[in-house]
Amino acid sequence: MSRNGPLALIFHTVFVIIMVAPILVVCLVAFTPEGFLSLPTNGFSLRWFRTIANYPEFVHAFWVSLGLGALSSLVALVFAVPAALAIARYRFRGRDALAALFLSPLMIPHVVLGIAFLRFFTSAGLGGSFAALIIAHVIIVFPFALRLTLAAATGMDRTVEMAAVSLGAGGWTLFRRVTLPLILPGVISGWALAFIQSFDDLTMTVFLAAPGTETLPVRMFLYIQDNIDPLVTSVSACVIAITMTALILLDRFYGLDRVLAGKGDTGR
Amino acid sequence: MSMAAEERSLRAPWALTAPALMLFVGVLLIPLAMTVMLSFHDWGQYKGIEAVFILKNWHEIATDPYFAEMFWRTFRIAILTTLLTALLGAPEAYILNRMSGRWKSFFLLVILGPLLISVVARTLGWALLFGGNNGLVNKLLMSLGVMRSPIPFMFTETGMIIALAHVMMPFMVLSVWAALQRLDPQIENAAMSLGAGPATIIRRIIMPQIIPGVLSGAIIVFSLSASAFATPAIIGGRRLKVAATLAYDEFLNTLNWPLGAAVATLLLVALVLIVIGSNALIERRYAEVFR
Numbered sequence: 001m002s003r004n005g006p007l008a009l010i011f012h013t014v015f016v017i018i019m020v021a022p023i024l025v026v027c028l029v030a031f032t033p034e035g036f037l038s039l040p041t042n043g044f045s046l047r048w049f050r051t052i053a054n055y056p057e058f059v060h061a062f063w064v065s066l067g068l069g070a071l072s073s074l075v076a077l078v079f080a081v082p083a084a085l086a087i088a089r090y091r092f093r094g095r096d097a098l099a100a101l102f103l104s105p106l107m108i109p110h111v112v113l114g115i116a117f118l119r120f121f122t123s124a125g126l127g128g129s130f131a132a133l134i135i136a137h138v139i140i141v142f143p144f145a146l147r148l149t150l151a152a153a154t155g156m157d158r159t160v161e162m163a164a165v166s167l168g169a170g171g172w173t174l175f176r177r178v179t180l181p182l183i184l185p186g187v188i189s190g191w192a193l194a195f196i197q198s199f200d201d202l203t204m205t206v207f208l209a210a211p212g213t214e215t216l217p218v219r220m221f222l223y224i225q226d227n228i229d230p231l232v233t234s235v236s237a238c239v240i241a242i243t244m245t246a247l248i249l250l251d252r253f254y255g256l257d258r259v260l261a262g263k264g265d266t267g268r
Numbered sequence: 269m270s271m272a273a274e275e276r277s278l279r280a281p282w283a284l285t286a287p288a289l290m291l292f293v294g295v296l297l298i299p300l301a302m303t304v305m306l307s308f309h310d311w312g313q314y315k316g317i318e319a320v321f322i323l324k325n326w327h328e329i330a331t332d333p334y335f336a337e338m339f340w341r342t343f344r345i346a347i348l349t350t351l352l353t354a355l356l357g358a359p360e361a362y363i364l365n366r367m368s369g370r371w372k373s374f375f376l377l378v379i380l381g382p383l384l385i386s387v388v389a390r391t392l393g394w395a396l397l398f399g400g401n402n403g404l405v406n407k408l409l410m411s412l413g414v415m416r417s418p419i420p421f422m423f424t425e426t427g428m429i430i431a432l433a434h435v436m437m438p439f440m441v442l443s444v445w446a447a448l449q450r451l452d453p454q455i456e457n458a459a460m461s462l463g464a465g466p467a468t469i470i471r472r473i474i475m476p477q478i479i480p481g482v483l484s485g486a487i488i489v490f491s492l493s494a495s496a497f498a499t500p501a502i503i504g505g506r507r508l509k510v511a512a513t514l515a516y517d518e519f520l521n522t523l524n525w526p527l528g529a530a531v532a533t534l535l536l537v538a539l540v541l542i543v544i545g546s547n548a549l550i551e552r553r554y555a556e557v558f559r
Contacts, residue, residue: 083287117295206497
């Protein structure tokens with residue numbers, strides 16, 4: 001394979017710098033020792049990270065986001081795993097339509113989903129509740145949970161299952177002892193990707209969150225709307241650190257290109 | 269297969285998908301239908317939402333030039349963002365694909381990773397870089413001699429497009445990257461051995477094969493940019509409205525839910541038509557590539 005020429009490498013370098021710059025600048029400003037927005041030219045300081053503790057609404061929002069992400073991804077899997085097994089194994093009428101329906105939250109703009117859920121949950125008397133947030137997040141993370149489980153279920157070797165059946169295993173035992181362990185890497189990666197999606201969602205959640213149930217992105221967004229100061233950069237730096245950790249774990253256990261390759265296919 | 273087993277294999281897929289299907293009908297399709305219905309309801313400052321069937325909101329959107337201007341701005345930003353990602357993302361994917369194993373996976377992680385980092389954090393980064401007239405971007409451009417006086421990025425469409433292109437770039441790189449994976453590197457070598465220069469190879473061999481990838485990436489980037497909320501809201505501020513931020517305002521500030529629902533419905537319908545239409549076009553034009 002031919003190598004890249006000098007021009008290509010210059011383009012590549014500039015491209016990577018532009019891609020990284022906004023993220024890097026947020027992380028750098030977070031360490032400023034000054035009381036205003038500035039790059040930490042006079043040494044690094046953790047003062048703005050310590051300041052987060054004085055803003056209980058950020059800390060509370062963080063726990064809301066964490067609980068919401070963990071729980072909604074788990075609930076999504078409870079619905080997605082059986083659906084993925086059915087779609088992977090059976091050819092039945094309506095199969096394609098069902099798959100399209102289950103992946104449709106990827107195609108519907110989140111602002112539309114936010115409005116639809118706001119209207120729906122307000123009429124149902126659940127407006128602004130944590131339960132409403134969970135249900136809404138289950139819907140938006142469902143395609144990610146489904147897709148990775150589906151990939152695992154499609155690539156699975158069925159002979160092990162058949163052996164188990166011939167030895168008398170059936171139903172729940174078969175699923176718990178044979179099928180689930182075999183598709184577990186896909187299920188766990190599906191959970192992780194679903195978690196990240198839930199943890200990062202702003203557009204839909206901003207419609208549903210009430211003062212007690214604000215998630216971290218919503219809290220950050222509302223804060224930025226009023227003013228931008230080093231505090232919000234230190235909160236952002238924490239969020240970036242958390243996502244990076246999840247990202248590296250996901251890459252180690254599953255391969256980031258495999259996780260994301262599914263994501264880029266939304267148009268098809 | 270015995271009769272009982274056969275019957276079970278007919279029923280099994282439905283039993284397995286039933287919970288998810290009920291969930292989707294109950295809390296996705298019904299809320300969406302309610303939103304469409306809401307767009308036909310009446311609203312008044314003092315009476316609130318009135319459950320009647322009128323075309324008032326749709327009439328307002330169709331006749332008030334404010335909405336035409338806002339939708340035009342939304343789609344203009346989405347189109348320019350798509351062009352920018354295609355122009356920069358496609359060559360980058362190509363360069364990335366020619367790197368050796370270790371560098372390739374490292375830079376793939378660096379470029380695709382931001383996809384999973386909070387959009388709020390990424391847009392905040394651009395807000396910091398843009399700053400006011402003496403933001404970092406302006407300082408850099410002026411010291412490089414690209415321009416003499418600072419240009420405003422915050423609260424402008426230019427700034428919105430740059431930040432949006434950054435947010436959407438991974439989708440484009442990913443899509444072109446996927447198309448490049450299907451490409452046989454030997455064809456390039458064959459063309460070279462037959463005497464084709466680099467320009468000819470790119471124009472005659474590479475371009476035709478990655479165009480479908482660019483186009484499917486463009487569909488994703490366009491539909492996500494047209495409905496983007498966080499970036500236009502933070503960079504555009506309160507004045508420069510796009511469809512998503514306008515709907516947000518109607519719902520949470522003005523409280524005119526029926527009008528907001530009409531804006532959202534129109535955005536959804538327009539996007540679905542554009543996406544399905546261009547998908548069909550691409551698949552017909554490049555049927556052989558998708559086979």
